[in-house]
Amino acid sequence: MHVLPRYPFRRPPELDGLSPSDPRPVVVIGGGLTGLALALDLARRGVPVLVLDDDDTVGVRGLASRGMCWAQRTLDIFERLGVAGRITAKGVAWNVARVLAKDQPVTSYTLQDQPDLRHNGFANLQQYYVEQYLVEALQAEPLAEVRWLNKVEGLTQTGQGVRLTVGTPDGTYELDAQWAVACDGASSPCRAALGLAPVVHDRTEDRWIIIDIMVPGCDWAQERWTWLDASANGGRAVWRHKMADDTWRLDFQLREDEDAVAAATPEAMRRRVHALFGDGLVFEIAWSGVWAYRHECLADLRAGRVLFAGDAAHLVAPFGARGGNGGVQDADNLAWKLALVLNHGADEALLGSYSTERKQGAFENIRQARRSSRFVHPQGQASARLWREAIIAMAPQLPWAARSINTGRLSAPCRYTGSPLLADGADAAGEGAALPDVRLGPTSLHRLLGPWFTLLVFADRLPRALAAVQHPLLTVVLLSPACDKPARAALLRQLGVGSDSGECWLVRPDQHVATRRAHLQPALVPALLAAALAPVPTDPPTTPAHDLHATTA
Numbered sequence: 001m002h003v004l005p006r007y008p009f010r011r012p013p014e015l016d017g018l019s020p021s022d023p024r025p026v027v028v029i030g031g032g033l034t035g036l037a038l039a040l041d042l043a044r045r046g047v048p049v050l051v052l053d054d055d056d057t058v059g060v061r062g063l064a065s066r067g068m069c070w071a072q073r074t075l076d077i078f079e080r081l082g083v084a085g086r087i088t089a090k091g092v093a094w095n096v097a098r099v100l101a102k103d104q105p106v107t108s109y110t111l112q113d114q115p116d117l118r119h120n121g122f123a124n125l126q127q128y129y130v131e132q133y134l135v136e137a138l139q140a141e142p143l144a145e146v147r148w149l150n151k152v153e154g155l156t157q158t159g160q161g162v163r164l165t166v167g168t169p170d171g172t173y174e175l176d177a178q179w180a181v182a183c184d185g186a187s188s189p190c191r192a193a194l195g196l197a198p199v200v201h202d203r204t205e206d207r208w209i210i211i212d213i214m215v216p217g218c219d220w221a222q223e224r225w226t227w228l229d230a231s232a233n234g235g236r237a238v239w240r241h242k243m244a245d246d247t248w249r250l251d252f253q254l255r256e257d258e259d260a261v262a263a264a265t266p267e268a269m270r271r272r273v274h275a276l277f278g279d280g281l282v283f284e285i286a287w288s289g290v291w292a293y294r295h296e297c298l299a300d301l302r303a304g305r306v307l308f309a310g311d312a313a314h315l316v317a318p319f320g321a322r323g324g325n326g327g328v329q330d331a332d333n334l335a336w337k338l339a340l341v342l343n344h345g346a347d348e349a350l351l352g353s354y355s356t357e358r359k360q361g362a363f364e365n366i367r368q369a370r371r372s373s374r375f376v377h378p379q380g381q382a383s384a385r386l387w388r389e390a391i392i393a394m395a396p397q398l399p400w401a402a403r404s405i406n407t408g409r410l411s412a413p414c415r416y417t418g419s420p421l422l423a424d425g426a427d428a429a430g431e432g433a434a435l436p437d438v439r440l441g442p443t444s445l446h447r448l449l450g451p452w453f454t455l456l457v458f459a460d461r462l463p464r465a466l467a468a469v470q471h472p473l474l475t476v477v478l479l480s481p482a483c484d485k486p487a488r489a490a491l492l493r494q495l496g497v498g499s500d501s502g503e504c505w506l507v508r509p510d511q512h513v514a515t516r517r518a519h520l521q522p523a524l525v526p527a528l529l530a531a532a533l534a535p536v537p538t539d540p541p542t543t544p545a546h547d548l549h550a551t552t553a
Helices: 033-044 072-081 084-090 127-139 189-193 266-277 323-343 348-376 382-394 399-404 485-495 524-532 548-552
Strands: 024-029 049-052 069-071 092-094 096-101 104-110 122-124 144-147 151-157 162-168 171-182 199-214 224-230 236-242 247-253 284-297 306-308 453-457 474-478 504-507 513-515
Touching: 024 033, 024 162, 024 323, 033 049, 033 072, 033 127, 033 144, 033 323, 069 072, 069 323, 072 084, 072 127, 072 323, 084 127, 092 236, 104 399, 127 144, 151 189, 171 189, 171 323, 189 306, 199 266, 199 348, 247 266, 266 284, 284 348, 323 348, 382 399, 453 524, 504 524, 513 524
Parallel strands: 024 049, 024 171, 049 144, 096 224, 171 306, 453 474
Antiparallel strands: 069 122, 092 122, 096 104, 151 162, 162 171, 199 247, 199 284, 224 236, 236 247, 453 504, 504 513
16 A cells, blocks of 8 residues: 655744745745646746645545546646656556447547557556656756645735735734635635635536546456446446556446445445445555536636636536546646746736636536536437437447437637637637647657747748747747658658648747748748737847757758
8 A cells, every 4th residue: 555755844944034025926825736836937937836735635535536537738747847758657558438328339439549648548547656756856846845734724915915814823924926726626715805806607416426446457358437327326336447556446326215425435445336336345445435417617717816717716526537637738828927037127017817717627527527427327308318328329339329418528628719829719729729749869859849929830941931030039940841751751741741731830948839831921930929929029039949850850
């Protein structure tokens, strides 16, 4: 059984009257998945950051694995943060999903089986491992500090910043910050302190019990299995996923009239597992918990100098693994914007785009999860149930019916449409979307990108109209036709670019495509840079270009 690390409490200097004269640039409240990812991103972008956490370990409630399915986009973000290698080495890669209905196979499908991409479609790993890796990466960052057993007990806006009251085992102290980011979970005391309430989209009486079991030497396939209307679970749904340490995540849907306390007793859980897999299965229960879900989102993810991320900002049902992945994508969106405001002279109005874009991501996640919920258990909807039964009956013979089975549309990056940081009318294919990390010989596309904005040129030279567009935070990457031909062919195929198109794309610091039309409308580049940054300098230093041909030769 894995033993969670315990991090020591260290007496804060503020308790001894040694407060810094200037406010902290950023204080992250909550050392969970979202807060740790955000802090690591900020520190690697040159922003001093302090994390306050009221616990002294990772995860919650012992070995609760909570999130465990990490999407390709999240793995790409973790790659940039330097922790993806540990996650994929420890985790379980999977691509195949199978669906059974009333114990009979209905369909199976393969997800993102794309060897051209750096990371697999999904990797399963208990969230406490991911958080531990993030903590250890933060410990190596000189600009980052994590204070354990430091609970934020009060929060007030001061006009130019935020004042925090922090409780510790040694007493209480006050701390000033220019910006605070609340990553303090679904009940968010910070949200309550500011009198904010999320908009409730829907609540549900649908309840589930997670039973994580350890089965050493088990030969089950490393696939996601979904049972709809499983006889072993009283005609209700079951999920099965493999995680690290020979541990399997099982989700059992409970009856409406079922007593959750009684269902969570060791004896009841063992009966449920044996009913599904047979009395001969030998296993140990690693963790269990009953959960229900609700969908909600704040009206604005920014309140003055306080920003909200992760579950503090929005909640979504876990269908499709959208909660933890969405929180990491919040951090990915916010960190570079805070860094530009604090270190590079950008107007703080830039942070409004964080709320706009990540609210879009939250609403998309809620919409997808709601659809999955209705398919898995169409409560009180006779027409929906009849349609579902018809789809299941036709799925083994008809591909379109098989594609209509919705047991959880898996997490995908949000394509930011309508963002102020995109070109007007950004309806071209791929604009606003996240750039996939395509393998390019010994490197990959994301590794060629600059740390801030990147101009991708699918040619051997920069078009003359763009040659004058220079900025110290802009990197030019030439994807030359003379480069490694198989690698370039794979790249063009994945991005949907013609071999002789001469396209030029502007890519943001979070690898989302601001425009694919820079070669047709060169003025878009300085306009989009100005939307995120201070005006373009009149005589800036030139950022060296990177040439794929030279990089991969």
